[in-house]
Amino acid sequence: MKRAGKAFFTDNLLTWNREINTRTMPWKGEKDPYRIWLSEIILQQTRVEQGWPYYERFIQAYPTVAHLAQAHDDEVFRLWQGLGYYARCRNMLAAAREIATRYHGVFPNTYDAILALKGIGAYTAAAIASFAYGLPHAVLDGNVYRVLARYFGVQTPSDSTAGKKEFTQLAGELLDKKQAGPYNQAIMDFGAVVCKPQAPECPTCPLSTQCLAYNTDRVDQLPVKTKKLVIRQRHFYYIILIYNNQVYIRKRAGKDIWQNLHEFILVETPGPVTLAELQASEAFRHTLPGVQFEVEGLSEQYKQQLTHQTIFARFLTLKGKGRAPKLEGYQLVPRSLLNDYAFPKTIVSYLEQQTTGLTLF
DNA sequence: AAAGCGGGGAA
DNA sequence: TTCCCAGCTTT
Numbered sequence: 001m002k003r004a005g006k007a008f009f010t011d012n013l014l015t016w017n018r019e020i021n022t023r024t025m026p027w028k029g030e031k032d033p034y035r036i037w038l039s040e041i042i043l044q045q046t047r048v049e050q051g052w053p054y055y056e057r058f059i060q061a062y063p064t065v066a067h068l069a070q071a072h073d074d075e076v077f078r079l080w081q082g083l084g085y086y087a088r089c090r091n092m093l094a095a096a097r098e099i100a101t102r103y104h105g106v107f108p109n110t111y112d113a114i115l116a117l118k119g120i121g122a123y124t125a126a127a128i129a130s131f132a133y134g135l136p137h138a139v140l141d142g143n144v145y146r147v148l149a150r151y152f153g154v155q156t157p158s159d160s161t162a163g164k165k166e167f168t169q170l171a172g173e174l175l176d177k178k179q180a181g182p183y184n185q186a187i188m189d190f191g192a193v194v195c196k197p198q199a200p201e202c203p204t205c206p207l208s209t210q211c212l213a214y215n216t217d218r219v220d221q222l223p224v225k226t227k228k229l230v231i232r233q234r235h236f237y238y239i240i241l242i243y244n245n246q247v248y249i250r251k252r253a254g255k256d257i258w259q260n261l262h263e264f265i266l267v268e269t270p271g272p273v274t275l276a277e278l279q280a281s282e283a284f285r286h287t288l289p290g291v292q293f294e295v296e297g298l299s300e301q302y303k304q305q306l307t308h309q310t311i312f313a314r315f316l317t318l319k320g321k322g323r324a325p326k327l328e329g330y331q332l333v334p335r336s337l338l339n340d341y342a343f344p345k346t347i348v349s350y351l352e353q354q355t356t357g358l359t360l361f
Numbered sequence: 362a363a364a365g366c367g368g369g370g371a372a
Numbered sequence: 373t374t375c376c377c378a379g380c381t382t383t
Contacts (some may be wrong), residue, residue, distance in 0.1 A: 043378040050369060084367025121380050141378050188378055197376060198372065257366065306367055345368065
């Protein structure tokens, strides 16, 4: 497709990058493919400021892909705790181990081989290929969609198949193939610093004279997105059943949220219930068959907003009487060792409240 | 093609 | 509240 202002776009973007851009990040200019890969996985759907400390901790704990490949799953998940999208962590471990075995610890250096690794899609493959090896692949992330949609006035929804194709084509044409790495870095920095989602810096933007959105006063309407989110509400009651300073936990599995993170005994109800209703419920009696206990307390309601779900959680502390029962799927661990396990944010928040003693039942 | 997957910062 | 972030995988 013919579009106006392509040369102007690339030239002025690179000039802005050279003369004005002062953005610095630990992985910027990095040439070690392992470090680039690690940063890219951490930054998928994640703000730079949020991922930054995790990157530092991971590099510290696992300086090479061999270190990461040899690490224990639970230890790595504990380090990932709080970052979200935990499938990234699982895929990252799988990829590290494939690099260690199949590639004998040497990071693959072709776009297709990189793309074939677990957890790496078109964006991440292009980023690694261009940053580490200078290969001519254009990145297409949220920043690039926004910058291109505005500058060229692309109205095709960026989250549609047609839009993806169109933006991919356009991004590839704009790429400076002789300096793919710096170009990719520049367009993402530009999107993050100048062409921001809200309140972009149009008045000082070096591309504004040719920006279609700016010149038709439609900056705040681009890019177009279509998909509407359906958010489900769920009610979790976590039972902290204590025997002799030990509690039951399990690792979450299956297709639900928080895979590979840990949790207390979970009773989920269709809606909010009182303590009496909870104890009388089929789910509760099925989960704790014949268990004798004393109620120590019920916490306030914790709310956590996920992308597709709202989680309402309360924590019910029970002091077990008699011998600790076997509970299917759960293990009994000392409370003092809870720090060794990765938990979802809601549970971490609850545990912190207990530790700091801000909440008395 | 659409759904599902976290957590946090900013307006 | 709503939006969206250096997206990918599964259905």
